[in-house]
Amino acid sequence: MEFEPTIVSFLCNWCSYTGADLAGTSRMKYAHNVRVIRVMCSGRVEPTFVFKAFREGADGVLICGCHPGDCHYHEGNYKCLRRYHLIKKYLDQMGIEQDRLRLAWISASEGKQFAELADEMTETIKSLGPCKVKNVMETLT
Amino acid sequence: MEEVRIGVYVCWCGSNIAKMVDVEEVSREVEKLPGVVIAKDYKYMCSDPGQDLIIQDIKKHNLNRVVVSACSPRIHELTFRKALENAGLNQYMFEMANIREHVSWVHTDRAEATKKAKTLVAGAINRVKWHESLDKRHVDIDPATLIIGGGISGISAALEIANAGKQVYLVEKADKIGGYVAKLDLTFPHMYSGKDMIQPKIDKVMNHEKIEVFLNSMIDEVFGYVGNFEATVKAKDEKEIKFGNVIVATGLKPFDPSGIDNYQYGKLPDIITSLELEEMFINGQVTKKDGTIPKNIALIHCVGSRNTNYHEYCSRTCCMSALKYANQLRSALPESNIFNIYADIRAFGKGCEEFYTNTSKKNVMFLMYDQQNDLPKIKKAGTGDNCDMIIEMNEKLSGEAIEVPADMVVLMVGMKAHENAKEIAHAVGISMCGNEFYIERHPKLDPVATTTDGVYIVGTCQSPKDIPDSVTQANAAAARVLATINVAHMEVEVTTAVVNEDVCCGCQTCINVCPYTAISYDEEKNVSVVNEILCKGCGTCGSACPTGAIRSRHFTDEQILSQIEGLMSMQLQI
Amino acid sequence: MANEKPKLKVAIYWGAACGGCCVSVLDVHEKLFDVVAAADLVFWPIALDFKYKDVEAMPDKHIDVTLYNGAVRNSENEHIAKLLRQKSKIMVAYGSCAHMGGIPGLANFTTKEDLFKRVYEETESTVNPDKVRPVPKYKVPEGELELPEFYNDVRALDQVVDVDYYLPGCPPQTERFVEVFMAIVTGAELPPPGSVVGANEKTLCDECERKQTENKLIKEFKRPWEIQDDGETCFLEQGVICMGPATRGGCGARCIEGNAPCRGCYGPPSTSPDPGAKMMSAIATMIDSNEEDEITTIVDQIADPAGTFYRFSLPGSIFRRKLFEKE
Amino acid sequence: MQGKNQTALCLCPTQNGYTDWVDLNEIANYASEKLQIKTIWFSNDLPLLNAEIIAEKIKQSNAVQIILAGDKPGFFKPLFSRAMRVVGLDPKNVKLVSFSEYGAVNRYHTGLAKALVACAFYNVPFDVAAKQPAKNVNPETLVIGGGIAGIQASLEIADGNQKVYLVERTGTIGGHMAMFDKTFPTLDCAACILTPKMVEIGQHPNIDLMTYCEVIDVSGEPGDYTVKIRQKARRVNLATCIGCGICSEKCPPNVPSEFDTGTGLRKSIYIPFPQAVPNKYLIDADSCTYVKNGKCGVCVKVCPVKDCINLDEKDHEVELKVGNIVVATGFQTFDAKKIERYGYGIYDNVVTSLEFERLVNAAGPTGGNITIRTTDKKGNKIFKGDSEVPKSYAIIHCIGSRDENHHKYCSRVCCMYSLKLAHLVKEKLPDAEVYEYYIDMRAFGKGYEEFYNRINSEGIHIIRGRTAKVLDKKGKLIVRSEDIEADKLIEQEVDMVILAVGLEPREDAKHIAEILGLSSDNEGWFKEYNYANDPVGTYNGGITIAGVCQGPKDIPDTVAQASAAAARVLQSIILGNVGAGLNTISPDVIIEKAKKLSTL
Amino acid sequence: MNNRVDPNFKNELYKLGNKESWNDCFHCGNCTAVCSLTEENIVFPRKAIRYMQMGLKDKLAQSAEPWLCYYCGDCTETCPRDANPGEIMMALRRWQTVKYEWTGLAGLFYKSFTSLIVALILVAIAILTIGFMKDFNHEAIxxxxxxxxxWLIICVFSIILVPNIIRMFYFTVIKAKVKAPIGSYIAAFLSLFGHMFTQIKTFKCDKQTTRWLIHFLVVMGYLGLLVITVFLDWFGTENQSIINLGYITGGLVFVFTFILMISRLSKNRELNKYSHSTDWFFIIWLFLMGLTAFLVRLFIDIDLLTNNFWLYMIHLMVITQWGLLLVPFGKWTHFLYRSFAVSFINLKKASLS
Incomplete structure (x- = not known):
């Protein structure tokens, strides 16, 4: 059976979640691998969530926020951007492919972009194969 | 913690969900999850019978948490929250799983879609276990309003509010109100009288029973939060005032052109600013310093504006003022030669383009220059020149380097933020853009509010603008104030951040993070304190807190981490 | 006074550790009398000559308190940990290594194979042409020699056995140890099992003498030697990563007083699900830029985020170890 | 204090050549008989080029105060001020009475003009003398128009705990703003910031949203209006429609979508756009097969909700009682077909800015791909996401604006939205060449100049010079303009031309003005009470105007004005009464009051 | 100071054309772009209007561009500010005519209607005097x-027109610092005649075919008439084909000038809206010339001339006034300048390339 990755995604309430909703109301089809968690702002997303998702078996993590300058809370998305880069560096050190984590800006009108992003991310993760964090952690000696 | 008793409801949404998701299987499966007391599926959860189903179950099964798995929470979260309230349950004991917009409408494989739906519901179930009751909170609004600045904006706002019978305190730094508009002879584009326009308003404000005017006064610091501010008016006698809203209308300061070498302001006698010319018109005589009448008059636009060496922004009114002056000069000195040295004519207001057209018919010479890179140079004329000064410039419309004769040069100085802008910003707790104008809450949809609830900015302290635009803004702020006063209390966000003082170490990392300055540092306790009235609940501080002392209510670490666990556990079971 | 009660039976064991923890116990100085007065040391390999079989011979729950220091690195550590658990009423993870993996836990950035290769083959001083490596069982004429098995992963104590209390620190402050110990001795009400003891609920900043302001905006990360430290300004405000805000207080701010930033040996407060993540989040938030390029440049100045934020806690973190291809 | 006979009156005839203007002779008679002003001049009899002669005349007349009255007499004021100075009198005693300031612009307003003169004569501010008696107000408010102005005004009032009826002509609120992709200068997406407000409208307990409705009659008086509204047959039950969209899938006809400005197609039963509020379907009777010939009814068959679709529904009328009315009817864009030289309607790839707005919009017909216009099998000219992508673009400013042949006024937004569109093209297609042709760059608002500078540095060719014509050359478009700063003529070959069409009053603005009794200016924009002093009031008590229906403006200015209109409404509700309006008060009453208040 | 702006320069120009809209232009460049005759580096009318508004006389004298305009009216029709660029160009051409003309008479006649009338009367009196001196002998006269x-043609050409053309060359080529290669001078010279007689450029204007045709026929008629009367001695010849040709050319002239007069009166098109007095003189005299010549020959042919000798006197008066006043100092020169302008512009283009 083909590997079907699981991607946990954190979507900000104002732009990205609405964008994802728009993909739905516009009946765009995309890969089923993305599971959405709603946060008020991408600025709420912290490393713990990302690590936890991998630890629980996610193969990829996607964070979406408003485009730079559009944040409903002014600058939350920039805070997320800063964290994102540090997390990526850390993931790399931990032997987790950086591409498993992705930050993207999705506005409320970008339903299509969200759908494309979901497909794209799924493809990327498929090519990376399953993330082993969970398995390894459970079999530590 | 009380025993968790969750009811789960899976919606068919007609066939919208049911077509792509086996809703019955979903409800069957999730019923097995720990904490779930009952799981049901129903055609239209959002319909009245659907909501009734939830309400009945809450009562019957003593549920204390509810998960609805249906469409986007952006559509129906409020609906179901209300249903919970109706059943006597706190509305935050609810979570929604979006299996329509995020599942049935976007996927094509029914098995996979069903699987995904189950995981989403499991996530919601896991999350809702950690939900806590949150109570809507209100603050009362003091019906009085403080207005800082007695220019046209402050006056207009004051009248708008006071005319509705509400108390206004108007604090003005100068010894009279009226601001710059009171110093205008005529207004563009209709050449109405500035004085006739504002004088009745000034009189009204000064005699209004609902307006208390403080002249020669300042505000040091405003304490409190929306609805409940207080401050001391510093004048000869200090006075404590209490108010519910603040309107900041501190206005502008004209740009000082003496820093621009090319323009020789202050060095040659008949180089004046637009304000000095305005005064001449009010006094009925436009003359040179020596008392004679100027033959050649040049008006240079964009002085201090649209030039990154001074101010990058456009001052919005100078073009039209310059055109107005051209008209006034043409009337007062019919024989004079008038030169408008401009960059772009920005005649955008109602009736303004027409005014520009009419002005150009009055034998006014328009010369275009590059306001960023190539400023005209004013120099003293020679003996044979037949004029006092020569302006050397590269004219862009002809491409020629030309000389313009001038006996008087009027510099159309731009607007700057008021010199007290910074102090006032501190006093009332609002922020400024790079150029000391105040930042509005949203540049498009909320141009008069600030990120501080209850504090509004109107007129030229927000950015340069003309009289109608200032008046409009003033009235807009008045609307906001009147609305809150009318309601008398304000609902504040409950999903705010809260600091666990037992953990907070006082590192103050969070303070800069907050865009609403809702967090302050309590020196005595050495902890940060969230003002929950100012907090909008974005959660960014919670993520920035290195100790985990800040909890973002309704988006706590436990809730989100459990949701992740839920999402993934169901995933593995299947 | 203490004599009126039966003396506590205390065991102290040294797993994968440097020995500092044991020294910290010895560091009690004159308080040792109180300790000795109150407790019988029934097992302490570093100081007293007990055999494992002595312990094995004890009935279950015979020992009142076991202070286990060091991480679990090999089969011997694991065996003794389980043994002591079985024989003890209270199991205390003593020191950072037992608590979160500690410095030995940094070995989780590599593998057993690589370690052996380096240690037995590659170090500059090694002469091992036959590439001989330790093996758990080795036959010699005298019989079979047994070495404990060296595990691929370092684990914190609680990843092997249930732990009742954690007494963090590298090593734990002796005063804290005494306090805790005396609390147990005096029979004071004990906190719920699983608690961290001997450390504050608040983090280090609370007791740090340096001046704290909200001015935590970092344009450039600096190493401690790169700053002109005035001894008063918060390290973070000088661009130096200090784990203070995310590390429990109680250590007495020893490092800070030595003008060195906190490295995090006391571990995170209870509100932190992962020992480094919160700090990582906070530090990243402090980056003073909204431009992606500039952000990456600044992030790159943190040479080793994993080592920085999980210096004492890698095995105890969410990820526990680095992943390798072959796994 | 100036005595009566020390006032000179100078009457200034219209400078704009209005034929049916205020009767100055009547005013002169009135002034000399009733006000007993001895010295009355007509400005065109005076030597307006010579202050000295005028000074002489002032001296002769013994006047110490001059009232300049007429059509914008401010234009002569500096001359008279100077003359006063020459005589040695205080130039501040030149008083202005501008008839147009309070809307006295034709013969019928001669009485009002008289009152204005009288107020100046008696030295009483007109607003004081013309203060209308207050009437009790019904606290409910009608807002006409569901664009951003109407939305803002409604929310503002509703948040003040007052009932609002929001009447919208189309099937959804949102107006033009909902069609935009990004908004200048912050480039935040219009939907992101607008849709939450729309949702708020839909859910607000104080707002009664009436979409697909038209106001057909207003009667009554300020504070107590009776409004007749035609509820157009939606043919879908708002209460039961669940917005599932199955009906639309099966609906046979495809017609140009209004929301997409015809760049894409929609069904007969449709939802204007996915984020519409209310998010419910409606049937467009003009294209519905059933309505046309009684056959079809597929939608009814597939609809999962019983009795939700009623294809035989008829329009019906509703009557409301309100105290205040906020008019926010907005605008329409200039019809670019009127200027044939630009080839709109002739060449496929000449598009209007509004069409382009849909084209770059990720939620638009092409999913945000900019493509050329194509013709589908049925002959519809539409855009498809997979068509060819134009590589070069010309954006032409001031289409229909600043043009004596069309609209004389500046539309205020085109410069900025053109810059924005240029940026959006560049953002999507970094290799595309974009040429912008402008007359004056009007980047006047907050952050606008900075935006202009930013766009300027993005490699967009911004050319000063109005394009005169667009020609077709073997499928490519040739844009012919002068590049004024480079001093040459350019014939730029591009793939797509975007016409920055200006704003104009809606076609039915005149009709609405009639219903409500509003005044309009020459162009058809609604006339505010006072240009500077009161930009939202009207001469009708209880009726305020907001947004572009008053004159072109951008979003922040619209929002501010909408809030300002709401302020007026809230004020009257809080007070419990509303002024009757200038047009209900007799000039004689004003004059009497001025006389009474006079200190003379 | 040649680069000093001069707001009063326009006052000088007002007399040369309709002054209503001279300040209106806000320099959008529409006129330049809408004009079919502009080329990459040959831009007008806006540039010339700019010089005019700013009072840069030298620059204006140096630009030959106004001559390229055939006043089709497109610019005026589409001008967003009703600034009437077409008419301004016309006025500028008049100004340039005055500028090129060395005696100053052109300026006098353009600005002063009276002086032109006086001059016309003086010429008429002179002809009458000569007639009187010759006893109104019909043969002798x-x-x-x-x-x-x-001799009129020879003199006017050599004394007035040629020097004026040289002046024009001086202003528009030498002072304007046009430095073209020698070869381009030859090419420009060769192209001169084609333009002069065909005005082929008009074709580039949109929708101008009829206008061009009328114009062409008038020019052809006029030139034909000139050659036939002066060089082929139409009134004296017996050659029937010359006589017939004369009728045709004469007819062409008066019939089509009549049509032109009607359209000018009706002001039906942009280019007809404004007419300067000199335009009328030009067209009326052309008409009279054609008509009287036609009638004279007709009267000769039907032997009525002897009894109606006043007809020839009128013809002679018209022709002398035309040749002495209207040709060297009036609109006729446009025909010449325009053709030369095309060549000079070609030089400019050559120098730029």
Missing amino acids: MHFGHSLEF
């Missing part, structure tokens, strides 16, 4: 008339 025509 016709003979005199014939040689007068001949």
Whole structure:
């Protein structure tokens, strides 16, 4: 059976979640691998969530926020951007492919972009194969 | 913690969900999850019978948490929250799983879609276990309003509010109100009288029973939060005032052109600013310093504006003022030669383009220059020149380097933020853009509010603008104030951040993070304190807190981490 | 006074550790009398000559308190940990290594194979042409020699056995140890099992003498030697990563007083699900830029985020170890 | 204090050549008989080029105060001020009475003009003398128009705990703003910031949203209006429609979508756009097969909700009682077909800015791909996401604006939205060449100049010079303009031309003005009470105007004005009464009051 | 100071054209772009209007561009500010005519209607005087008339027109610092005649075919008439084909000038809206010339001339006024300048490339 990755995604309430909703109301089809968690702002997303998702078996993590300058809370998305880069560096050190984590800006009108992003991310993760964090952690000696 | 008793409801949404998701299987499966007391599926959860189903179950099964798995929470979260309230349950004991917009409408494989739906519901179930009751909170609004600045904006706002019978305190730094508009002879584009326009308003404000005017006064610091501010008016006698809203209308300061070498302001006698010319018109005589009448008059636009060496922004009114002056000069000195040295004519207001057209018919010479890179140079004329000064410039419309004769040069100085802008910003707790104008809450949809609830900015302290635009803004702020006063209390966000003082170490990392300055540092306790009235609940501080002392209510670490666990556990079971 | 009660039976064991923890116990100085007065040391390999079989011979729950220091690195550590658990009423993870993996836990950035290769083959001083490596069982004429098995992963104590209390620190402050110990001795009400003891609920900043302001905006990360430290300004405000805000207080701010930033040996407060993540989040938030390029440049100045934020806690973190291809 | 006979009156005839203007002779008679002003001049009899002669005349007349009255007499004021100075009198005693300031612009307003003169004569501010008696107000408010102005005004009032009826002509609120992709200068997406407000409208307990409705009659008086509204047959039950969209899938006809400005197609039963509020379907009777010939009814068959679709529904009328009315009817864009030289309607790839707005919009017909216009099998000219992508673009400013042949006024937004569109093209297609042709760059608002500078540095060719014509050359478009700063003529070959069409009053603005009794200016924009002093009031008590229906403006200015209109409404509700309006008060009453208040 | 702006320069120009809209232009460049005759580096009318508004006389004298305009009216029709660029160009051409013309008479006649009338009357009196001196002898006068025509052409050409063309060259090529290669001078010279007689450029204007045709026919008629009367001695010849040709050319002239007059009166098109007095003189005299010549020959042919000798006197008066006043100092020169302008512009183009 083909590997079907699981991607946990954190979507900000104002732009990205609405964008994802728009993909739905516009009946765009995309890969089923993305599971959405709603946060008020991408600025709420912290490393713990990302690590936890991998630890629980996610193969990829996607964070979406408003485009730079559009944040409903002014600058939350920039805070997320800063964290994102540090997390990526850390993931790399931990032997987790950086591409498993992705930050993207999705506005409320970008339903299509969200759908494309979901497909794209799924493809990327498929090519990376399953993330082993969970398995390894459970079999530590 | 009380025993968790969750009811789960899976919606068919007609066939919208049911077509792509086996809703019955979903409800069957999730019923097995720990904490779930009952799981049901129903055609239209959002319909009245659907909501009734939830309400009945809450009562019957003593549920204390509810998960609805249906469409986007952006559509129906409020609906179901209300249903919970109706059943006597706190509305935050609810979570929604979006299996329509995020599942049935976007996927094509029914098995996979069903699987995904189950995981989403499991996530919601896991999350809702950690939900806590949150109570809507209100603050009362003091019906009085403080207005800082007695220019046209402050006056207009004051009248708008006071005319509705509400108390206004108007604090003005100068010894009279009226601001710059009171110093205008005529207004563009209709050449109405500035004085006739504002004088009745000034009189009204000064005699209004609902307006208390403080002249020669300042505000040091405003304490409190929306609805409940207080401050001391510093004048000869200090006075404590209490108010519910603040309107900041501190206005502008004209740009000082003496820093621009090319323009020789202050060095040659008949180089004046637009304000000095305005005064001449009010006094009925436009003359040179020596008392004679100027033959050649040049008006240079964009002085201090649209030039990154001074101010990058456009001052919005100078073009039209310059055109107005051209008209006034043409009337007062019919024989004079008038030169408008401009960059772009920005005649955008109602009736303004027409005014520009009419002005150009009055034998006014328009010369275009590059306001960023190539400023005209004013120099003293020679003996044979037949004029006092020569302006050397590269004219862009002809491409020629030309000389313009001038006996008087009027510099159309731009607007700057008021010199007290910074102090006032501190006093009332609002922020400024790079150029000391105040930042509005949203540049498009909320141009008069600030990120501080209850504090509004109107007129030229927000950015340069003309009289109608200032008046409009003033009235807009008045609307906001009147609305809150009318309601008398304000609902504040409950999903705010809260600091666990037992953990907070006082590192103050969070303070800069907050865009609403809702967090302050309590020196005595050495902890940060969230003002929950100012907090909008974005959660960014919670993520920035290195100790985990800040909890973002309704988006706590436990809730989100459990949701992740839920999402993934169901995933593995299947 | 203490004599009126039966003396506590205390065991102290040294797993994968440097020995500092044991020294910290010895560091009690004159308080040792109180300790000795109150407790019988029934097992302490570093100081007293007990055999494992002595312990094995004890009935279950015979020992009142076991202070286990060091991480679990090999089969011997694991065996003794389980043994002591079985024989003890209270199991205390003593020191950072037992608590979160500690410095030995940094070995989780590599593998057993690589370690052996380096240690037995590659170090500059090694002469091992036959590439001989330790093996758990080795036959010699005298019989079979047994070495404990060296595990691929370092684990914190609680990843092997249930732990009742954690007494963090590298090593734990002796005063804290005494306090805790005396609390147990005096029979004071004990906190719920699983608690961290001997450390504050608040983090280090609370007791740090340096001046704290909200001015935590970092344009450039600096190493401690790169700053002109005035001894008063918060390290973070000088661009130096200090784990203070995310590390429990109680250590007495020893490092800070030595003008060195906190490295995090006391571990995170209870509100932190992962020992480094919160700090990582906070530090990243402090980056003073909204431009992606500039952000990456600044992030790159943190040479080793994993080592920085999980210096004492890698095995105890969410990820526990680095992943390798072959796994 | 100036005595009566020390006032000179100078009457200034219209400078704009209005034929049916205020009767100055009547005013002169009135002034000399009733006000007993001895010295009355007509400005065109005076030597307006010579202050000295005028000074002489002032001296002769013994006047110490001059009232300049007429059509914008401010234009002569500096001359008279100077003359006063020459005589040695205080130039501040030149008083202005501008008839147009309070809307006295034709013969019928001669009485009002008289009152204005009288107020100046008696030295009483007109607003004081013309203060209308207050009437009790019904606290409910009608807002006409569901664009951003109407939305803002409604929310503002509703948040003040007052009932609002929001009447919208189309099937959804949102107006033009909902069609935009990004908004200048912050480039935040219009939907992101607008849709939450729309949702708020839909859910607000104080707002009664009436979409697909038209106001057909207003009667009554300020504070107590009776409004007749035609509820157009939606043919879908708002209460039961669940917005599932199955009906639309099966609906046979495809017609140009209004929301997409015809760049894409929609069904007969449709939802204007996915984020519409209310998010419910409606049937467009003009294209519905059933309505046309009684056959079809597929939608009814597939609809999962019983009795939700009623294809035989008829329009019906509703009557409301309100105290205040906020008019926010907005605008329409200039019809670019009127200027044939630009080839709109002739060449496929000449598009209007509004069409382009849909084209770059990720939620638009092409999913945000900019493509050329194509013709589908049925002959519809539409855009498809997979068509060819134009590589070069010309954006032409001031289409229909600043043009004596069309609209004389500046539309205020085109410069900025053109810059924005240029940026959006560049953002999507970094290799595309974009040429912008402008007359004056009007980047006047907050952050606008900075935006202009930013766009300027993005490699967009911004050319000063109005394009005169667009020609077709073997499928490519040739844009012919002068590049004024480079001093040459350019014939730029591009793939797509975007016409920055200006704003104009809606076609039915005149009709609405009639219903409500509003005044309009020459162009058809609604006339505010006072240009500077009161930009939202009207001469009708209880009726305020907001947004572009008053004159072109951008979003922040619209929002501010909408809030300002709401302020007026809230004020009257809080007070419990509303002024009757200038047009209900007799000039004689004003004059009497001025006389009474006079200190003379 | 040649780069000093001069707001009063326009006052000087007001007399040369309709002054209503001269300040209106806000320099959008529409006129330049809408004009079919502009080319990459040959831009007008806006640039010339700019010089005019700013009072940069030298620059204006140096630009030959106004001559390229055939006043089709497109610019005026589409001008967003009703600034009437077409008419301004016309006025500028008049100004340039005055500028090129060395005697100053052109300026006098353009600005002063009276002086032109006086001059016309003086010429008429002179002809009458000569007629009187020749006792109104019909043979002698016709003979005199014939040689007068001949010498008039020679003199006007050599004394007035050629120097003016040289002045034009001086202003628009030498002072404007046009540095073209020698070869381009030859090419420009060769192209001169084609333009002069065909005005082929008009074709580039949109929708101008009829206008061009009328114009072409008038020019052809006029030139034909000139050659036939002066060089082929139409009134004296017996050659029937010459006579017929004369009728045709004469007819062409008066019929089509009549049509032009009607359209000017009706002001039906942009280009007809404004007419300067000199435009009327030009067209009326052309009409009279054609008509009287036609009638004279007709009267000769039907032997009525002897009894109606006043007809020839009128013809001679018209022709002398035309040749002495209207040709060197009036609109006729446009025909010449325009053709040369095309060549000079070609030089400019050559120098730029």
